[in-house]
Amino acid sequence: MDDVTTAIDVVGLRKSFGHTTALDGLDLAVREGEVHGFLGPNGSGKSTTLRILLGLLRADDGRATVLGRDPWADSTELHRSLAYVPGDVVLWPTLTGGETIDLLGRLRGGLDEDRRRRLVDAFELDETKKGKAYSKGNRQKVALVAALASEAPLLVLDEPTAGLDPLMEQVFQEELAGLRERGRTVLLSSHVLSEVERACERVSIVRAGRVVDSGTLTELRHLTRTTVQAELREVPTAVEVGAWPGTHDVSVEGSTLRLTVDPDHLDALVAALAPRGVTGLTCRPPTLEELFLARYRTEAHREEVPA
Amino acid sequence: MTTRLAGLGRLLRLALRRDRVILPASVLGLVLLSVGSAQATLELFPDDASAVAGLGDLVGNPAVVAMYGPISAADADALAVFKTVMMGAVLVAVLAVVLVRRHTRTEEEEGRLELVGAGAVGRWAPLAAGILVALLGVVAASGLSSLGLASLGMDPAGSVAFGVAWATAGFAWVGVTATAVQLASTTRGAGGLAFGTLGAAFVLRAAADSVDDGVVHALGWASPLGWAGRVEPYGPDRTWVLLLGLAVLVAGVATGLAVLGRRDLGAGVLPARLGPARAARSLTGPFALVSRLATGTVTGWVVGMLVGGVVLGSLLGAVGDLTSNPAMARFLEALGGSAGTVEDIYLASETRFVAVAVAAAGVALVLRLGASERSGLGESVLPTGTSRLRWYGAHVLVAVLATTLFLLVIGATVGVVGSLASSSAPGFWATLGAFAATLPAVWVLVGVAGLLVGARPRLAPLAWALLLVGFVVGELGPTMDLPGWLVDVSPFAHLGQLPGGDFAVLAAAVMTLAAAGLTAAGALAYGRRDVA
Ligand SMILES: Nc1ncnc2c1ncn2[C@@H]1O[C@H](COP(=O)(O)OP(=O)(O)OP(=O)(O)O)[C@@H](O)[C@H]1O
Ligand SMILES: [Mg+2]
Numbered sequence: 001m002d003d004v005t006t007a008i009d010v011v012g013l014r015k016s017f018g019h020t021t022a023l024d025g026l027d028l029a030v031r032e033g034e035v036h037g038f039l040g041p042n043g044s045g046k047s048t049t050l051r052i053l054l055g056l057l058r059a060d061d062g063r064a065t066v067l068g069r070d071p072w073a074d075s076t077e078l079h080r081s082l083a084y085v086p087g088d089v090v091l092w093p094t095l096t097g098g099e100t101i102d103l104l105g106r107l108r109g110g111l112d113e114d115r116r117r118r119l120v121d122a123f124e125l126d127e128t129k130k131g132k133a134y135s136k137g138n139r140q141k142v143a144l145v146a147a148l149a150s151e152a153p154l155l156v157l158d159e160p161t162a163g164l165d166p167l168m169e170q171v172f173q174e175e176l177a178g179l180r181e182r183g184r185t186v187l188l189s190s191h192v193l194s195e196v197e198r199a200c201e202r203v204s205i206v207r208a209g210r211v212v213d214s215g216t217l218t219e220l221r222h223l224t225r226t227t228v229q230a231e232l233r234e235v236p237t238a239v240e241v242g243a244w245p246g247t248h249d250v251s252v253e254g255s256t257l258r259l260t261v262d263p264d265h266l267d268a269l270v271a272a273l274a275p276r277g278v279t280g281l282t283c284r285p286p287t288l289e290e291l292f293l294a295r296y297r298t299e300a301h302r303e304e305v306p307a
Numbered sequence: 308m309t310t311r312l313a314g315l316g317r318l319l320r321l322a323l324r325r326d327r328v329i330l331p332a333s334v335l336g337l338v339l340l341s342v343g344s345a346q347a348t349l350e351l352f353p354d355d356a357s358a359v360a361g362l363g364d365l366v367g368n369p370a371v372v373a374m375y376g377p378i379s380a381a382d383a384d385a386l387a388v389f390k391t392v393m394m395g396a397v398l399v400a401v402l403a404v405v406l407v408r409r410h411t412r413t414e415e416e417e418g419r420l421e422l423v424g425a426g427a428v429g430r431w432a433p434l435a436a437g438i439l440v441a442l443l444g445v446v447a448a449s450g451l452s453s454l455g456l457a458s459l460g461m462d463p464a465g466s467v468a469f470g471v472a473w474a475t476a477g478f479a480w481v482g483v484t485a486t487a488v489q490l491a492s493t494t495r496g497a498g499g500l501a502f503g504t505l506g507a508a509f510v511l512r513a514a515a516d517s518v519d520d521g522v523v524h525a526l527g528w529a530s531p532l533g534w535a536g537r538v539e540p541y542g543p544d545r546t547w548v549l550l551l552g553l554a555v556l557v558a559g560v561a562t563g564l565a566v567l568g569r570r571d572l573g574a575g576v577l578p579a580r581l582g583p584a585r586a587a588r589s590l591t592g593p594f595a596l597v598s599r600l601a602t603g604t605v606t607g608w609v610v611g612m613l614v615g616g617v618v619l620g621s622l623l624g625a626v627g628d629l630t631s632n633p634a635m636a637r638f639l640e641a642l643g644g645s646a647g648t649v650e651d652i653y654l655a656s657e658t659r660f661v662a663v664a665v666a667a668a669g670v671a672l673v674l675r676l677g678a679s680e681r682s683g684l685g686e687s688v689l690p691t692g693t694s695r696l697r698w699y700g701a702h703v704l705v706a707v708l709a710t711t712l713f714l715l716v717i718g719a720t721v722g723v724v725g726s727l728a729s730s731s732a733p734g735f736w737a738t739l740g741a742f743a744a745t746l747p748a749v750w751v752l753v754g755v756a757g758l759l760v761g762a763r764p765r766l767a768p769l770a771w772a773l774l775l776v777g778f779v780v781g782e783l784g785p786t787m788d789l790p791g792w793l794v795d796v797s798p799f800a801h802l803g804q805l806p807g808g809d810f811a812v813l814a815a816a817v818m819t820l821a822a823a824g825l826t827a828a829g830a831l832a833y834g835r836r837d838v839a
Pocket of ligand 2: 046047048087158
């Protein structure tokens, strides 16, 4: 852990807007050179976190360090080494897309001409349209080209593919892979799980203003129950199986036993099943959807129970 | 018809709820303006004889008539409203533009109309709701003013005619704006059309009213503000003029609906044009960006300043001799100048009107900072390494430079045209200096707008209220016997009497410093608050 440097380090971030608590002690660590997925349900505080990391909002409490700087105090210097794509891309109605890309690049201190040209081609962007004439996806492309064509070592992207068609999403994935090869750091907030699965080394899941889980996808999977389906010659009753440690959602149908089991008890389960004549056995790790639904929901339940 | 208006009731309730402050406040302000100033003048000149003796010559003067509209001088009641008929008509028209526009084009531009339009709402309903709210404002301001004037004991028929003059202008600009919001595809564009028409109408009637007959005088009938002026309340009481205002209303609404039936949601009638694929070399920093975005507006204003300058300058030739009458001198002071020749006095009062208009442009330019924050554009600019100070500074600087340019353009134009039109006009440099001398007052308002948008962008529209109060108080304070401190709050009350009198060096220095202080405070606050 000592040889990896942290690009973004956030501890105990709090922010409220009037009576709404947007962030409630959020911790986040993004290592240098990784593509980090930032996931969470609507209104969980993703955009608010990103805005604090950009120095647009001031945290009420907690500490945030981005590329070794305090984003609120040193925002201008910090901004020279990052590129940002906001969640809602708004363009100047009277400037063309091409002018906007140039302008944003120059404000940041220059962009790579070759890469700019290549990106405009790859995203099939018509640069001569005025801002108000672009469709949502094309507005998004303008902001993406401006950000991806920059030399910035850190990219902060807030749901960058929200308006893109599948073809363009593919282009975006390739660009992301390119960024990773060049050692750039990317913080990517998203609702598209397949995108996160393909692009991100590590993810953080935020709920109600707090990070509930963080790690590689394998690690997260490991924390989630495995679905087991067994064909048995001697079928135990559902109640019986339910009493075994770590089992859940047990159902018995004919000779088929279905259940989910905590990863730590998989071992014991298999041992318990073996003497009953296993004729078929499928063990499926959770899909990404299940993984996230479980995270989103369990947190929701946890909130409801103590109240 | 009914399906096109489906949902109108609900939209109307929504609009009234959103306007629950601005609408009553504007109506109240306008009624106070008409009734309060009439009462103050009547206290000063309680009967016809004293009024005619005091003001008769003044209101017969072409230059004064050009500013305030024609008036039959035979009557104390008529004199009591001689300033507020035209001034109020312009303000009622402004209210009409603002109300129609904010419920139509603004809603559409910001995408809310799409949300509403997808529901069970007829195609005409949003425009109809905006028009009805604006008509309500116009009728309330005019009608309550009539009632208020009559309650002062003024002639009832004349009081009705006064309301008719205001309503004529109001109805006309409800109609004009109903069309403008359909033609232009942006709020700013629609405002340019509607306010541009208002300015042109004012200039046209000012020129027409400065002569008594002939072709030029007849041209006044081409301006809805000319109609409002020619009602002449407490005189001929030409209430039939209201029909002209209604005709413009009907024509404007019909045109608006016709365009609405043909165009797409979000679009105007001008087709979207393509532009350059690469930015010009000059588009490099925040200042370049802000000035580039303001180019259209600034160009429009410069043209307006040139036209206005030609008209004001040529009117100098029409300024006749005013007898030196002590009661009238008191009134002249209220008009703005108390030193020098008649031409000087006339020009001094003109500079004040122009300064208020230019200050409005300055406030609008500074408030763009808040608008870009609301729309989310600020969120694109600030994370690029543009410091908040530079982004804020770019807006204030553009406003300061633009207002300076406007006043220099009109000052130079009046200077040239005035010297051609009248041999006794103040010289070129004196004229230019007189316009330029109003800059500190303009900058104070720019500073106020900067402080508001820097510290509390939600309160930024207060800058408009302050501008309006400053104008009305500066204009009517002396006649209305307002308390001195209230008059002193208006930066326009501290301008020297130029040309002809002295340049108020100290006041100018204090105001410039105040403007700088306000701007700096705004910058400080803007650097410390959440943006987005
Ligand atoms: N400017 C603001 N004023 C008031 N409340 C705000 C503001 N910005 C965010 N919030 C609130 O803070 C919470 C977090 O919002 P945020 O935009 O960060 O969510 P998000 O995770 O980005 O959601 P989404 O997935 O929908 O984009 C929400 O409850 C939101 O209503
Ligand atoms: Mg968001």
